[in-house]
Amino acid sequence: xxxxxxxxxxxxxxxxxxxxxxxxLGPPKSVDMSVLDGKIAALSGAVDAVNITDNQxxxxxxxxxxxxxxxxxxxxxxxxxxxxxxxxxxxxxxxLLGAYLNGARNLLCLxxxxxxxxxxxxxxxxxxxxxxxxxxxxxxxxDEKTFQCGEEIRNNKKSDIHxxxxxIGAAANPFADxxxxxxxxxxxxxxxxxxxxxxxCVYDMDCFRRWMxxxxxRDLHKKVKILAGITPIRSLGMxxxxxxxxxxxxxxxSLIERFEKTEDVKEEGRAxxxxxxxxxxxxxxxxxxxxxxxxxxxxxxxxxxxxxxxxRPQAA
Amino acid sequence: xxxxxxxxxxxxxxxxxxxxxxxxxxxxxxxxxTFELPCTGSVNEVLLMENLxxxxxxxxxxxxxxxxxxxxxxxxxxxxxxxxIKKMLSEAxxxxxxxxxxxxxxxxxxxxxxxxLRLAHAGHSEGKEK
Amino acid sequence: MIVAEQKPIxxxxxxxxxxxxxxxxxxxxxxxxxxxxxxxxxxxxxxALRMAKKQFDEISGVSIERQCDGEFIDxxxxxxxxxxxxxxMACGAGVQMMSDFFPDKxxxxxxxxxxxxxxxxxxxxMERCLGCGDCVLDLTAGICPxxxxxxxxxxxxxxxxxxxxxxxxxxxxDCGWNLIYQRLKSLNRLDAMMPIRPPQDWSKSHDxxxxxxxxxxxxx
Numbered sequence: 001x002x003x004x005x006x007x008x009x010x011x012x013x014x015x016x017x018x019x020x021x022x023x024x025l026g027p028p029k030s031v032d033m034s035v036l037d038g039k040i041a042a043l044s045g046a047v048d049a050v051n052i053t054d055n056q057x058x059x060x061x062x063x064x065x066x067x068x069x070x071x072x073x074x075x076x077x078x079x080x081x082x083x084x085x086x087x088x089x090x091x092x093x094x095x096l097l098g099a100y101l102n103g104a105r106n107l108l109c110l111x112x113x114x115x116x117x118x119x120x121x122x123x124x125x126x127x128x129x130x131x132x133x134x135x136x137x138x139x140x141x142x143d144e145k146t147f148q149c150g151e152e153i154r155n156n157k158k159s160d161i162h163x164x165x166x167x168i169g170a171a172a173n174p175f176a177d178x179x180x181x182x183x184x185x186x187x188x189x190x191x192x193x194x195x196x197x198x199x200x201c202v203y204d205m206d207c208f209r210r211w212m213x214x215x216x217x218r219d220l221h222k223k224v225k226i227l228a229g230i231t232p233i234r235s236l237g238m239x240x241x242x243x244x245x246x247x248x249x250x251x252x253x254s255l256i257e258r259f260e261k262t263e264d265v266k267e268e269g270r271a272x273x274x275x276x277x278x279x280x281x282x283x284x285x286x287x288x289x290x291x292x293x294x295x296x297x298x299x300x301x302x303x304x305x306x307x308x309x310x311x312r313p314q315a316a
Numbered sequence: 317x318x319x320x321x322x323x324x325x326x327x328x329x330x331x332x333x334x335x336x337x338x339x340x341x342x343x344x345x346x347x348x349x350t351f352e353l354p355c356t357g358s359v360n361e362v363l364l365m366e367n368l369x370x371x372x373x374x375x376x377x378x379x380x381x382x383x384x385x386x387x388x389x390x391x392x393x394x395x396x397x398x399x400x401i402k403k404m405l406s407e408a409x410x411x412x413x414x415x416x417x418x419x420x421x422x423x424x425x426x427x428x429x430x431x432x433l434r435l436a437h438a439g440h441s442e443g444k445e446k
Numbered sequence: 447m448i449v450a451e452q453k454p455i456x457x458x459x460x461x462x463x464x465x466x467x468x469x470x471x472x473x474x475x476x477x478x479x480x481x482x483x484x485x486x487x488x489x490x491x492x493x494a495l496r497m498a499k500k501q502f503d504e505i506s507g508v509s510i511e512r513q514c515d516g517e518f519i520d521x522x523x524x525x526x527x528x529x530x531x532x533x534x535m536a537c538g539a540g541v542q543m544m545s546d547f548f549p550d551k552x553x554x555x556x557x558x559x560x561x562x563x564x565x566x567x568x569x570x571x572m573e574r575c576l577g578c579g580d581c582v583l584d585l586t587a588g589i590c591p592x593x594x595x596x597x598x599x600x601x602x603x604x605x606x607x608x609x610x611x612x613x614x615x616x617x618x619x620d621c622g623w624n625l626i627y628q629r630l631k632s633l634n635r636l637d638a639m640m641p642i643r644p645p646q647d648w649s650k651s652h653d654x655x656x657x658x659x660x661x662x663x664x665x666x
Contacts, residue, residue, distance in 0.1 A: 085597070089645065111604045114596050114614045125597065129645045132601035136642055148645065173605035178627050184639065188601065192642050200605060247613040248605045362486055365493035401490075407455045409499030 005142060005195065006167035008105035009077045010049040012315035014196065014225045019281055020288030021309055022079060022198065022227060023047035023300055025071075027062040033070065039297040040074050046301040047076075047291070048312055049106055051198070054081040058118025065099045072103050079169060080104045083112025088128035089137065089148050096138065100164035107166040108198070109134040131170060132192050138168050139193030172197040172226070174211035175204065175250040183214040190223045197224055198290040201231035203242075204250040205279060212285050221285030228280045231292045232299060233259060233269030270303060277307040321436045322367050322375045323350045324359055326390070329380030333420035333428050342429035348436070355379075356417075357390025359397060364415065368405075374414040374439040376432060381421045391419060414439035447564075448476040448537045449571045450483065450557040452491070459500050461554045462531060468495065468502050469529035470556070471522065471544065472509030473536035480571055482557050483535030485509040491535070491556065503530070513540025519547050526551060561593075579650035579657070585638060587629040594622025600643040603627070 004011055013020050023046065025039045043050055052071060054064035061067075068078035080099050082092060096107070111131040115123050129137065129148075137148045145153050145163040153163040170189050174182050186197065202208045208228065215221055233239050236259055243251040255272075262268040273291075280286045293300050304310055325331055331352065337344075353359060356379035364375050377398050379391030398417040405415065416435050420428050452458075462468060470492050478484030492507040508525055510518040513536035526532055531552045534541040538559040545553040561573035576592045582600070583590060592598045596614045602623030606613035610628075612621045630636050 111597060111599065114606075116614055127597045127599070128648065130597070130599040130601050131604070132642055133645045137645075171605060176603070176605045177607045177609060177621070178603075178624060181627060181639070188640055188642060191640075247608040247616065362489040362493075365490050369493040369496050404455050404490075404494050405497070408459060408494050408497065410494070410497040411499065413497060 006105045006165045008049070008167040009315045010079070010106050011167040011195070013048055013313060014287055016313075016315070018048075018288075018313050019309070020048045020225075020227065021046070021304055021312065022049050022051060022288065022290045023297070024051040024053065024290070024292045024294060025297060026053045026056055026294060027064070027067040029059070029061050031062065036067070036070070037074075040071060040076055042297040043300060044074075044076055045312060046304050046310070048288075049077040049079050051079040051081060051108060051290070051292075054083050054110070055086060055112075055118070057113050058085065058115045058120065058123075060119060065095055065102075065104065068099065068104050069102050077106070078104060079106040079108050081108045081110055082134065083110045084127050084129055084131060084134055085112030085115060085125055088126050092129070092134065093137070093141070093147055096141065096164050096166070100166065105165075105167055106169060107138060108169040108171070109138060109194070110171055132188065135168055135170055135189060135192040135194050138166055142166060142168075143193075167196065168194050169196045169198065170194045171200065173200040173248050174202075174208055175200060176248040183211060183218065183220070186215060186220055186224065187218060190220055194224055196227065196287070198227045199229040200248050201229040201292055202276065203255055204252045205276065206252070207250055209283065212283055216285045221287075225287040226285055227288040227290040228276075228283075228286050229290045229292060230273050230276055231294075232273040232296065232303065234266055234296060236260065236265055270299070270306075273303050274307055277303075277309075319373050320347045320349055320371070321432075321439075322372050323348060323378050323432070324353055324356070324364065324375060325350060325378035326356045326380060326386075327352050327354060328386045329384055329422055330356070330378040330420050332422040333424065334378070336422055337425040337428050340425035342425050344429070344432060348432070355385070355387045355390035356394035357385070357387055357392075359394050361397060361401060364401065368410075368413045368415070373412065374416070374436060376435060377415070377417050378420055379417070381419050384421070447479055447562070448539075448559060449480045449561050449563045449573075450477050450537050450559040451480075452482055452487070452535075452557055453555070455491075455494060455498075458491075458533070458554075458556055459495075459498060462495075462500070462502065462533065463552075464500055465503055466530035467504045467528065468506070468531050468533055469522075469525055470495070470505065470507040470533045471513065471535060472507070473511075473513045473534075473540050474509055475512045477536060477540075477557065478509075479565070481569075483537075488535055491533075513537075514543055516543070516547065519544060577652070578646070578648075580647055582643075585643065586626045587633060587635065587638070589622060589626045589629060591622055591626065594620070594625060596622075599623065600646065 023043045028036050052064040052067045064081045068080045071078045109131050115121055115125050141163055142165045145161045152161055154161045172186050239259055242249050277289055280289055291300050356377050359377055367375055377394050379394050385391040395417045398415055401415050470488050472483050472485050472488035488507040488509050492505045495505045508522055512518050526548050533554050533556050534544050535556045541555045562575040563571050563573045566572050573593050578592055591600055595602050596612050603621055607621040607624050610621055610624045612619040630638050
């Protein structure tokens, strides 16, 4: 990771070797921005960049790009999320030009939850391209300065090339099946051109540790900045629900036992998150954390502060 | 042919049940006709429907007791075929005709007799009421 | 084969005009095999229509070898002429061809055509092929990533694969990419998982108007 590709604050901090903190927020379901204003206030200064989800779980909300502009205007650096479910390659490339024009620099390339999960299950899914092809395409736009079809990104033959230059991210899930193949999938994303990944939220530290060891053994951490995902536990019900009903999240029985025995689940959840952050800081190859505290954004600052990670550094 | 009831029965338990019923002195009225099958699982839906179409008030598919089918689950398959036809007839608004599945054991002469007559009467009256 | 299923009889009855002569036409090929529109189904449906509450003038039934081939449709010209309405129990291709042959008669579909698939067991058919026009089964160990993966990914699996199942329906739906992965593994071909497969050329798929196939060497 030598030269800066996108000019994003997040990229510069990672290039400097800072242990970064990213957050997440979901846009509102209408143009009433009051709740979002509260979340922005809660996260400002506590994180280096914040993911803006895109029709998460296939439920319609303000688009990630639309919300990103709002968030940028209020001083927070966004990570725009782009899913493959709702747009074909034309719309994606057009949206990327628009996003870049208006200041977005970080892009997370995702497949996107299946439409059957959301509020419009009868919609036609797109998936013209998948997340791997999307990463490749965004890199092609930035480094080869061409559209997916091969045409140069310029107004006409006489004008200069003006390509969008994104810091390219993707999701990584060390816990999904087939387990033995998950590092190879990261390797494939690295080959496609990904610059950073955020993992699914981690609860099984041993399993994650083994994944990281394999990642480091393949030198992938040098090509890709890896941010470990954390979702602080706020209730026993939430933990049990994730164990039984959410694909791709692994929760060891010992953790359930720990939370069953405790008197104050929220406090224990906070303590566990702090333990995790400390362990991630010690783990080779982990370049930062991605804190997903959806609907609990106000708790993030406290956790980041108690982890000794405030104030957030400024990029050069 | 009108008002006749056709009993499509297997040649195993159902046949023995009908014979036992007659031996015990429970006779069926003349409008009941019978048709023997190797197993109710092989009941031909075309035959069943065409009998109804040609005027039969009802068709009763009579198989062995649920766990006693000689061909393991022929009677259960017959039950599913009958259910499908019943649904079709009901949705088509067909009146005055019925199809039913009955499972009979060889030693229940009176009960079988009562069941068959009850079905015939209910199917018949349903038609008349409408 | 093409797999189809009968529309609910309530829908069929809604389509059919009262008091008319209806000719029910079956097809002896695909829809016979999937028990939806063959000779037997023609007879059963015809009987149900004759007994239905909605009354028609006359219900006749016949079945031909295939409704997607004119030479067989020719055989029933007289029967069609004697009817007011044709109720076709063929797949969508057959219904349309019949409609082309008899443009002056309403030709109505008794079936919903579902997919190109295979017979997996008694009473059980499953979708296999989308007709995308660009077969990649050589790359994926004979398992189609378009039909078997809920998202049609070419570089799967996604993060929603767990215990070999797809999160869209974890009880009943296999993760297509897990199937591909396991079979590649058993063939010692896991190397096929690594190349980044490029975006599909969707212009070879259905993307505007009916696709056509012309073989000049056999045209008259």
